[in-house]
Amino acid sequence: AAGVIQSPRHLIKEKRETATLKCYPIPRHDTVYWYQQGPGQDPQFLISFYEKMQSDKGSIPDRFSAQQFSDYHSELNMSSLELGDSALYFCASSPQDRGPYEQYFGPGTRLTVT
């Protein structure tokens, strides 16, 4: 079965640089969620999109922005990177016809800021 695809899987950036993370949801999934998991931490919700519109916003820094495109893929843009942004970034998707509770996670993008 198709899964959520995230790219790149690993990313190394320097402080003050920008990064773009991409997420391709499972086919026919119209909702995308982004989570950030710091070292030794539990995942924290950042932002979500339903039908290309932002639906919920969590603890996402103002330096980050995200959007969902017409093909339902989503991109998380991170600017002025800080050392504390080093984390595993998960994207999850869910199908509308099974409600929001069936969230399927991608493998994550590991971002390292040096």
Added chain:
Amino acid sequence: AQTVTQSQPEMSVQEAETVTLSCTYDTSESDYYLFWYKQPPSRQMILVIRQEAYKQQNATENRFSVNFQKAAKSFSLKISDSQLGDAAMYFCAYMNNNAGNMLTFGGGTRLMVKP
């Protein structure tokens, strides 16, 4: 704000034995969902089991079952016949549609399985 607490940072179990992971949560809502996610060393988040708060019957998925105590706001995970592949970090998570569809996770419990 909803909070999810996992009081056991680490647990260990002998292969083929049974282990129970604890989770408590705080909410003023009556309609919500609870989940257990497994995160193996690969760091992939895998849904293990889910429970709808309006259902009195405890969810079961093969060797995994939950003990959902709504009044006590408790949601424990029982793993029967533990296998080496069960070794992972386990996260309890909460979702309430009225407060957005995001998952709120507990701090996790690291489960070790001894051969």
